[in-house]
Each structure stands twice: as C-alpha cells, then as structure tokens.
Amino acid sequence: MVAPFPYESMRGRFDLRSYFVVGPQDCGRRTLLDVVAKALDGGASFVQLRAKDADVRDIVSMAADIAGEIRGHHAADRVAFVIDDRVDAAVEARHRGIKVDGVHIGQDDMDPREARLLLGNDAIVGLSAKTLEEVEAADALPAGTVDYLGAGPVHPTATKPDCRVADDGDGTLDGAAIDALCDASRFPVVVGGGVHVEDVPMLARSRAAGWFVVSAIAAADDPERATAALVDAWREVRGDGRHGYAQSVSDPHAMPAALTIATTDSSGGAGIAADLKAMLANDVFGMCVVAGITAQNTTGVQAIAPVDPTLVAQQIDSVFDDIRPDATKIGVIVGAASIEAVADRLQAHGAANIVVDPVMVATSGAELTEDEGVRAMTGRLLPLATLITPNIPEACALTGMAIAGRGDMETAARRLVTAYGCAALVKGGHGVDDASDVLAMPDGSVQWFEGERIDNPDTHGTGCTLSSAIAAHLALGEPLDQAIASAKRYLTGALRAMLDLGAGAGPMDHGHALH
Ligand SMILES: Nc1ncnc2c1ncn2[C@@H]1O[C@H](COP(=O)(O)OP(=O)(O)O)[C@@H](O)[C@H]1O
Numbered sequence: 029m030v031a032p033f034p035y036e037s038m039r040g041r042f043d044l045r046s047y048f049v050v051g052p053q054d055c056g057r058r059t060l061l062d063v064v065a066k067a068l069d070g071g072a073s074f075v076q077l078r079a080k081d082a083d084v085r086d087i088v089s090m091a092a093d094i095a096g097e098i099r100g101h102h103a104a105d106r107v108a109f110v111i112d113d114r115v116d117a118a119v120e121a122r123h124r125g126i127k128v129d130g131v132h133i134g135q136d137d138m139d140p141r142e143a144r145l146l147l148g149n150d151a152i153v154g155l156s157a158k159t160l161e162e163v164e165a166a167d168a169l170p171a172g173t174v175d176y177l178g179a180g181p182v183h184p185t186a187t188k189p190d191c192r193v194a195d196d197g198d199g200t201l202d203g204a205a206i207d208a209l210c211d212a213s214r215f216p217v218v219v220g221g222g223v224h225v226e227d228v229p230m231l232a233r234s235r236a237a238g239w240f241v242v243s244a245i246a247a248a249d250d251p252e253r254a255t256a257a258l259v260d261a262w263r264e265v266r267g268d269g270r271h272g273y274a275q276s277v278s279d280p281h282a283m284p285a286a287l288t289i290a291t292t293d294s295s296g297g298a299g300i301a302a303d304l305k306a307m308l309a310n311d312v313f314g315m316c317v318v319a320g321i322t323a324q325n326t327t328g329v330q331a332i333a334p335v336d337p338t339l340v341a342q343q344i345d346s347v348f349d350d351i352r353p354d355a356t357k358i359g360v361i362v363g364a365a366s367i368e369a370v371a372d373r374l375q376a377h378g379a380a381n382i383v384v385d386p387v388m389v390a391t392s393g394a395e396l397t398e399d400e401g402v403r404a405m406t407g408r409l410l411p412l413a414t415l416i417t418p419n420i421p422e423a424c425a426l427t428g429m430a431i432a433g434r435g436d437m438e439t440a441a442r443r444l445v446t447a448y449g450c451a452a453l454v455k456g457g458h459g460v461d462d463a464s465d466v467l468a469m470p471d472g473s474v475q476w477f478e479g480e481r482i483d484n485p486d487t488h489g490t491g492c493t494l495s496s497a498i499a500a501h502l503a504l505g506e507p508l509d510q511a512i513a514s515a516k517r518y519l520t521g522a523l524r525a526m527l528d529l530g531a532g533a534g535p536m537d538h539g540h541a542l543h
C-alpha cells in the first residue's frame with residue numbers, strides 16, 4: 029500500500045506566466061540544479077524537467093533534486109514542477125513522496141486520459157497542442173483530463189527537434205495564430221519554442237497565459253538575469269495582476285472566486301442578485317458583501333437604505349480572510365461612510381483585479397448614489413480600480429464633458445484613465461445606433477468592443493451584469509481585453525434571450541447559456 033501523495037495539489041493554483049523547461053542536455057557545463065536554482069531566483073513560476081534520454085531512475089533522482097531546490101526557495105506552494113513525457117517517472121517519484129506536481133505530455137506520448145488515470149485527480153496534466161485541430165481534440169477530452177495546453181514554436185528551434193507544426197506556412201506561430209489557439213481552447217495556453225526576451229511583449233499582448241523557454245534561460249550567460257528579464261518583459265505589458273494566472277475550471281476541487289460589493293435589488297435583475305447570477309454563469313464562484321438595500325422592481329426604486337459601514341467592513345474581512353477573491357466587482361454602495369470603509373478594507377487586503385461600476389442612476393431613472401457618495405467614490409474608490417465601467421451619463425458626470433458620439437466616448441475614456449490611473453470602459457448602451465463600448469488603457473491604447481444593438485426594452489441590470497462578468501473572466505485569468513470581450517458576448521446572449529418579466533424595463537436571462 030502506497031501512502032497518498034503528501035502535498036496539496038497544485039492543479040487549482042499553478043502559474044503559467046514564467047515557464048522554464050530544462051534537462052541536463054540544455055545546461056552546457058553548468059549543473060541542472062544550478063540552472064534551476066538561478067531560474068527560481070529570477071522568478072520562474074513553473075518548472076518542467078525534460079530529460080528525453082534518461083531512464084526512470086535518473087529522472088526520479090533529478091526530480092528529487094529539483095523538488096528540493098523549489099522547497100529550498102520556499103516556493104513549493106507557488107511554483108509547480110512537472111516531468112515531460114515520462115508518466116512512469118512521475119508516478120514513481122510521487123510514490124516516493126517527491127513533490128512532482130504532474131506531467132507534460134506531447135501528442136505522440138501517452139494518451140492524456142491514461143496519464144490522468146495513472147496520476148489521479150491531484151496531478152497537473154499539461155498537453156502540447158500546436159494546431160487548431162489539436163486544441164479542438166483537447167477540448168473534446170472528458171472534463172478534468174488536462175489542465176493546460178502548450179503551443180509553439182514561435183521561432184524554429186533546435187532544442188525541440190521533434191516539434192513539428194502543421195498549419196501556418198513556415199510552422200511558426202504569430203500573435204494572430206496564438207490568439208486563434210487561445211480562443212479555441214477551454215484551457216490556458218502557454219506559448220514558447222525559440223522564445224527570447226524580444227518575443228515576450230508580443231506574447232503578453234496575445235491571449236497566452238505565459239511564455240515557456242528552454243535556451244533563453246538555460247543557455248544564457250546569467251540564467252537568473254535572463255529569467256528576470258523575461259518576467260519583467262511580461263509584467264510590463266500584463267502588469268502585476270493575476271492576469272495569466274491560470275486556474276483550471278476543470279479541476280473539480282478548485283474554482284476561481286469573485287466577489288461583488290454592491291446593493292440588493294429585490295426584483296433580482298440588477299445589483300447583487302445580477303452579479304451572483306452572472307458570476308455563476310461565467311464559471312466562477314460568486315460571493316457578496318451587502319453594502320446597501322433597495323426595495324426595487326422593474327418600474328423603479330421604491331426605497332433605498334444603507335448598511336452600517338462597520339458591518340460592510342466586517343463582511344469584506346470575512347471574505348478575504350477565508351476564500352480570497354481572484355477579482356472584486358464594486359457596484360452601488362449606499363453612503364459615503366461605507367464607500368470609505370470599502371476602500372480602506374480593500375487596500376488593507378491588497379485586493380487585485382478590482383472592477384468598479386460607478387453606478388449613479390439606475391436604468392429606471394432612480395438616483396442610486398448621492399453627491400457625497402460620488403465624491404467618496406471618485407476620491408477613494410476609482411484610484412483603486414483596475415477598470416471602471418461608466419455608462420455615457422456617468423462618463424459625462426465624471427469628466428464634465430458632453431458625449432455626442434464615438435469620438436467623445438473615446439476622449440472621455442482617455443480622460444478617465446488620466447484622472448484615475450486605471451483602465452476605463454465607456455459603455456455605449458445609452459447611445460442610439462450600435463451598442464459598442466470603448467476601452468482606454470493606462471498605456472495609452474484604445475480598443476472598441478463592437479456590439480449590435482438588440483431591440484429589447486428589458487435592459488434592467490445590463491451594467492451590473494457586464495461588470496460582474498468582466499470580474500469573473502479576470503478571476504479566470506484572462507487579460508483585461510479578453511475578459512471584456514467574453515463578458516460582452518455573455519451579456520449580448522442574455523439580452524438576445526428576450527426574457528420578458530415585469531411591467532417596466534425587465535431583467536435579462538442570466539442563465540441563457542445554462543439551459
Ligand atoms: N439594447 C442593447 N443591445 C445590446 N447591448 C446593449 C444594449 N443596451 C446596452 N447594451 C450593452 O450593455 C452594457 C451596459 O451598457 P449601458 O446600458 O450603457 O450601461 P448601464 O446599464 O450601466 O446603464 C454595454 O456593454 C452595452 O453596450
């Protein structure tokens with residue numbers, strides 16, 4: 029009888045951003061262990077041992093050394109370690125209590141279903157998938173079989189001579205090909221193959237979950253500096269947030285979590301109810317902090333009341349001290365004192381991925397945030413945000429400018445970026461033609477998310493739903509632009525379902541994708 033694997037599974041928390049693949053053949057005159065140690069010093073977040081010609085005994089012994097090195101770096105709970113191809117060696121190492129978190133297998137290696145069976149549900153199973161056909165085949169595997177995909181090469185490479193790509197002319201992947209693979213994939217995709225530091229900005233702008241390299245680190249004069257340079261180049265584009273932090277939604281034991289801090293809508297179409305429904309429908313675990321109460325239905329808001337700011341703060345502490353959210357959406361908070369309490373507690377907990385929907389007036393016309401609240405929001409909350417999502421009237425109020433068309437929406441978005449240092453999405457639902465939204469980013473870039481206007485008067489809760497779905501997709505590890513695109517697709521589907529409830533502007537069908 030073999031003792032159960034004595035470590036916590038890395039399946040729900042591996043980080044593909046900085047993925048180092050290495051074997052003794054890649055290290056020249058240096059030792060494998062020395063190179064791995066330097067890569068860890070430089071910030072590698074994932075290590076794969078790839079020793080193609082070694083036998084099981086040698087691989088297990090190298091694995092023991094590498095696992096020890098990761099432990100020595102106090103990184104065993106954040107740096108995942110897998111073995112390439114040799115499921116037998118991974119199984120053996122795990123039986124011996126060596127912290128090998130899983131395997132990475134190629135298309136010609138063992139069937140991933142068999143690897144999953146042999147390794148059990150705690151292990152990471154990564155799979156190489158370089159073409160759309162291979163990605164689609166991976167998508168079609170039973171739920172919970174694989175955790176991430178590896179795609180490449182970006183350049184022709186000597187370290188992986190067996191790495192052949194079909195498709196794309198010369199067999200290499202550019203940004204568009206990477207995005208096509210990532211869009212098709214149910215799993216986070218790490219991209220490499222001949223990658224050097226100059227390629228990282230392109231990768232970081234794509235929907236890849238991270239880079240993987242062999243020689244860029246192993247053959248560098250200074251592997252620590254080389255790793256740090258790759259890590260920095262990624263961070264420069266993607267920032268420090270957990271964007272690219274890959275959590276597998278197929279792991280039955282772990283699910284990304286998102287929090288809404290907002291106000292109740294008794295009619296269920298907007299506010300906290302909409303937020304939780306949108307989070308559920310977008311594959312994350314939803315949690316809520318009640319920061320106000322309304323008596324409300326589709327015809328209007330009949331009453332609105334604050335919650336004691338101390339109780340608001342306590343709710344935030346309860347959540348962050350236990351199931352730490354991967355993203356937080358903020359909606360209506362009733363009263364300036366509660367807004368300040370929320371800002372204080374989010375700062376104290378170092379919350380990341382904060383989406384603020386600066387709701388001032390409901391779709392039905394009722395005022396939801398008083399002037400004092402707006403001052404607290406602009407002074408304390410907006411500067412903490414990753415993204416703010418004003419509609420056109422809110423963007424006018426926040427910038428003091430009139431908005432008549434797309435050019436004005438862009439100008440307003442840019443001004444909000446300058447004023448608050450966060451990304452700003454000005455939503456076009458209150459325009460007349462299309463329903464397109466514009467995103468301005470702190471790096472100066474601007475991007476439109478085109479939307480067709482659906483002829484549906486029932487738009488109660490659209491803003492709440494969109495911002496919660498964006499938070500959900502950030503919690504899933506998507507970069508901001510992808511999270512917005514995913515959320516907008518979901519929202520459009522919810523409007524298109526043409527649910528018709530209530531006498532006024534009714535709610536949407538948040539569960540349209542579930543039934
Ligand atoms: N009739 C519609 N058809 C399609 N999309 C819409 C429609 N109305 C609003 N949207 C979209 O819903 C989201 C919320 O926008 P908006 O209504 O402007 O915000 P709010 O609900 O905060 O007032 C945006 O993505 C917007 O483009």
Ligand SMILES: Cc1ncc(COP(=O)(O)O)c(N)n1
Pocket residue numbers: 290291292293298299300322324359360387389390391396487488489490491492493
């Ligand atoms: C409690 C609460 N929060 C927010 C909204 C805004 O609704 P919309 O998303 O339609 O702007 C609302 N009506 N009620």
Ligand SMILES: [Mg+2]
Pocket residue numbers: 391457487488489490491
């Ligand atoms: Mg609306």
